[in-house]
Amino acid sequence: ECLATFVDPATGEPRVACASGNEVKIYDPVAGGAALVVIDVGSSLVVNRESMAVFNDPATGEPRLACGCSYSGSGNIYYDVRIFDPLAGGEALLVLDVGSWVYALAVFADPETGAPRLACGTARGKIYIFNPISGGDALLVLTDRYTRAMEVFEDPATGAPRLACASGEKVLVLDPVAGGEALLVLDIGSEVETWALAVFRDPATGAPRLACGGDSYSRG
Known part of the structure; x- marks a missing residue:
């Protein structure tokens, strides 16, 4: 539902981030094959359609992946933007409350x-x-x-x-x-x-x- 591209700074190789449901998968778009990294944004979270963007951390030069997300809880729906490391995966580095x-x-x-x-x-x-x-x-x-x-x-x-x-x-x-x-x-x-x-x-x-x-x- 959503794509974003970036370059692995260690190798100079291109990478593509593909979001579907509550996962973002990072692939090598040249060699193909299985996902290099799978980011689980959360069981109750969904990455919104067409809402991903990549930027570099100015302190390290490492890429960062911003994902617009929505989730439900306590009878309400919440909306935020989550910042991930698309090379290492793991939990969100930062959450921005958009509302x-x-x-x-x-x-x-x-x-x-x-x-x-x-x-x-x-x-x-x-x-x-x-x-x-x-x-x-x-x-x-x-x-x-x-x-x-x-x-x-x-x-x-x-x-x-x-x-x-x-x-x-x-x-x-x-x-x-x-x-x-x-x-x-x-x-x-x-x-x-x-x-x-x-x-x-x-x-x-x-x-x-x-x-x-x-x-x-x-x-x-």
Whole structure:
């Protein structure tokens, strides 16, 4: 239901993380074979669809895997993001309390410090920006209707990070550091629900380009 890729720093070999239910399995996508690591996120936990992201711990250079999770207990449903070591496996290194279903995750670097930041797009109509190393409360909260997908790119004029967020019939481009209103709103089309985003560069100019995938629906 969810994929993320990273590189094993010890060997330089690619790895792919595959989430299904309450497990995340790490594979060698070149050699194939059995899972190298199996992370059990918990018997009552489920990794949400399309909500995984990888970043590096700045202190060690080791990869870290963020997973949006949901679980039930005492008659309630709880939502959080859990940070794992995808090489060693084991228990979560950090748990971020999000409080709403996590639809999408995206990672970017703080332009002032270079420290990783984790954007969590939720069903609540808010995007929470966290420090995925130290945890704690959200550093910033951005307002949206809901976010089905997110991608990060750099403003070529300034080098500042920008966060593209799929929200129904529109894609909003936000400043994930300063916050505030959307810098740009792209109208994808009436009766279109955007589910996937991908960023690439125009090879002739180096300018960023955004591909949007979605479904048509009728208000009928």
